[in-house]
Amino acid sequence: MEWTTQNRNGGTELYILGIGQASSTCSMRFAALLSLLDDSGRAVDIPVDRVIPMKDGFQVEGKYEDFEIVSRWVLIHDITSYYDVHLEMYYTGSVEKEAGLRIGCDLLGGGKPDWMIPGAFYKENRFEHNFRKYPRYDYHGGKAAEMVSDHWSFRSDRAALPAVFAWNDGMCGALFTDEVSAIGLSGLGFRGNAEGTQIWLDFPYREEPVTFVGEPVPDPADVNMHSFKPGEQIQLKFKLYAGASDPHAYDPFVRQMYKLHQEDHTLNPWIGLKEAGELSAHGLYTWHYREEYGILNETAAFDREFNNNVKQQGDRPHMHVGWVSGAPYAYALLAYGRKHGISRYIQAAHSVLSKVASGIAPNGTFWASWIVGKGWTTGWNPKSDWLQARTIAEATLFMIRALVLEQSYGDQHKDWEQAVLSNLDFAEAHQREDGNFGSYYHCESGRVEEWDGAGGMLWIAALLEGAQLFGNSDYKEAAVAGGAYYKSFIINEYIYGAPEDVHLTPTSEDAYNAVVSYVLLYEHDKQNKWLDLAKSAADWMMTFRWTYNLDFPKFSFLGQYDFKSRGADQASTSNQHLHNYGLFCVPEMLRLWRYSGDDYYKDRTRDHIACFLQFVAREDGDFNAYKGMVTERFYNTNCFQPKGMMLTLSHAWCVGLVLYASQEAMAYAADLDLPL
Known part of the structure; x- marks a missing residue:
């Protein structure tokens, strides 16, 4: 996995290249370091100010108004290669400020996307002619009240592994985080339409455009915010994987995350x-x-x-x-x-x-x-x-x-x-x-x-x-x-x-x-x-x-x-x-x-x-x-x-x-x- 940067639209963009790619045409593009979301979903991007090479990766810095961010990306080689990312965020404002945080990227490479949130969402997830109603992806959009949309955000605890995978014609990309972050239950999401393909992590979680509760009629969207206090400092962690376009490309990363979880998440059989x-x-x-x-x-x-x-x-x-x-x-x-x-x-x-x-x-x-x-x-x-x-x-x-x-x-x-x-x-x-x-x-x-x-x-x-x-x-x-x-x-x-x-x-x-x-x-x-x-x-x-x-x-x-x-x-x-x-x-x-x-x-x-x-x-x-x-x-x-x-x-x-x-x-x- 390689990385590069480009100056575009007056700012710096970070690209994580797909396996075997020598250019950014098939890559995960971070046009912003992260985004601040309000309760209606409007986003303000915190731009990448600079990227500093390090021995095993790089450091990314950015600032917007009262927020300062430093994230360290370390490339790990084990079962597969992936970036382990630690992000520190400082709020220097003088009054409390409510916001949601989203770390996301575009998947470049062409073609209509496929998705996987392990255990919770696969490809389009539901056929149009299916007799049962639950969330369905449609590239052209749809009616949220009928649980059809070109974008979905979910709580991480819906997922057997808190990760969101996306595929296009050129590559597979994935973002992973822990179920619970420093500011609460995390979230996973994606969007795919004529404007492009994106995947993201939400802190705290958001369920949009509606909330699936197991019934044919969904609940309204469930949007959560964090109230930043003056002088507050938070740390977030996530991992990033860029693989080939093979539909089975998820497997090395799932195995990798399982290996890490084996060490931290114990078993507890009550009986023999x-x-x-x-x-x-x-x-x-x-x-x-x-x-x-x-x-x-x-x-x-x-x-x-x-x-x-x-x-x-x-x-x-x-x-x-x-x-x-x-x-x-x-x-x-x-x-x-x-x-x-x-x-x-x-x-x-x-x-x-x-x-x-x-x-x-x-x-x-x-x-x-x-x-x-x-x-x-x-x-x-x-x-x-x-x-x-x-x-x-x-x-x-x-x-x-x-x-x-x-x-x-x-x-x-x-x-x-x-x-x-x-x-x-x-x-x-x-x-x-x-x-x-x-x-x-x-x-x-x-x-x-x-x-x-x-x-x-x-x-x-x-x-x-x-x-x-x-x-x-x-x-x-x-x-x-x-x-x-x-x-x-x-x-x-x-x-x-x-x-x-x-x-x-x-x-x-x-x-x-x-x-x-x-x-x-x-x-x-x-x-x-x-x-x-x-x-x-x-x-x-x-x-x-x-x-x-x-x-x-x-x-x-x-x-x-x-x-x-x-x-x-x-x-x-x-x-x-x-x-x-x-x-x-x-x-x-x-x-x-x-x-x-x-x-x-x-x-x-x-x-x-x-x-x-x-x-x-x-x-x-x-x-x-x-x-x-x-x-x-x-x-x-x-x-x-x-x-x-x-x-x-x-x-x-x-x-x-x-x-x-x-x-x-x-x-x-x-x-x-x-x-x-």
Whole structure:
């Protein structure tokens, strides 16, 4: 990374050149040292007065009225090269002055920009035809009331890594800062239109043009200011990265920032893997299993007295066959019951898996969900007669794994086999010539209703494991063709469409499905192209994973319990809360670590497990829950609930994934340095 200056419009401008660039045509241009913003967004730029070369970088000085600024830029060479910047600001005025501070730059290089705020914003972030409403970028502008704009500013605590990345035809540029600065919670932002491309950091944060709170209708802009007192001196820190235009150029900088955060942000698992298994098996069986229906209730209320007062509405007697309930977690309970000889767990798992097997829709796939009083239904899809591919494929995958496990104990389940074969045959028969399995199917005719998205990607894993179980080479061929099709989502760094309830949205769950599918493809034929795609998917997955521990409000629930967020995942750009669904791909991530020899995958998988060895209720009354309960949502920002709150419902999938991952991780416990 090189730097240069130019005199332009009567002032000095600083340029940080992109990798491999010899001129400022592809660079990050700082036309001002920083900007002072008022509450309406009007900016006054503090110009660069001079740039002084130093041994490992340079010093920039500037002055405007009562503000004097000195910033020192030091070039660091480690995993990647970046500038570490320390800025000192002095206010010499005689009366208090309110202002916001913005450190920003233009990205030069041509072309319409792409964006990434890790975990919070990806590319345009939402398609125009998406059924769900949340912030969307539009180069030509849009209606802020509909959450469409050519510019966005966000709180840093929305981001898994407090950084804003931008790409154009010539380069990638990024700015990073800590979640909390000397003058409060920081912010991240960008703008891209015909006038140019900018990225910035705000101190304190601003949320503009509107504030996303998780609902289709946004709140007004949230603008914060700092009141400078006479003689006040503040220090701000940030980092800058300039990379190539490759869509994967974010990865070295994410790895670099994670390395730094490892040193400063500790883990704090409450329990070991063995106890996690015992507790979550108890919780899944005790609070979620309904013997009379043969289902795993999707939710169970922490507050059992309140639950009785609202006629059991806290306990949701619904069961999806995969995803938020059903086969994956019944499999985990079955595996635990078999290993430890606990007959009630085995019988409960058999009951649930048989219930799933019984729910075949007219089109030949599983129904998505079963509801007391309604029976089998299509789930939470955009249309009532649609079934979603991922839910069905995940159920099929874990039904296969249950069959393999049962065979190892000498048991056969013909009804399970018939149900699995019906689903695998459907996937193979409806696959398009280019390998696409489709994302949504008509529940009766089986017609593919939507081809867009990667919702069908997990069929790859189901077909590969089904091929091995049933000795069907046609399933393998379909899986390989699927791998060839869905690789474009990974290469484009934009995987979307996995969950039923967030239509065509980029989510961490899409990344999990990609890792599982491409690790299995690599294991199928040992072709390095699959391993490379699995690694790329894992790298993208890590952009949803917290590298640092959030600064929760002192009196909030998570603040009082000192919850360590390092290792938690953002659910999606639409559902902004922390969740544990990354436990779904723990075994594949650990095998990916072994295949690649890259300790980064081991370390970040360990972080995720360690994070969710917190808040597994150790006894009745622990964090106001009952023994073995696990929540779905930890609130990291002002979305859905105030920062620091926790959803007081136990979810079948959250309990089930702790049970699943704790068992799978036992074989790697020594390598992971986790308590047993």
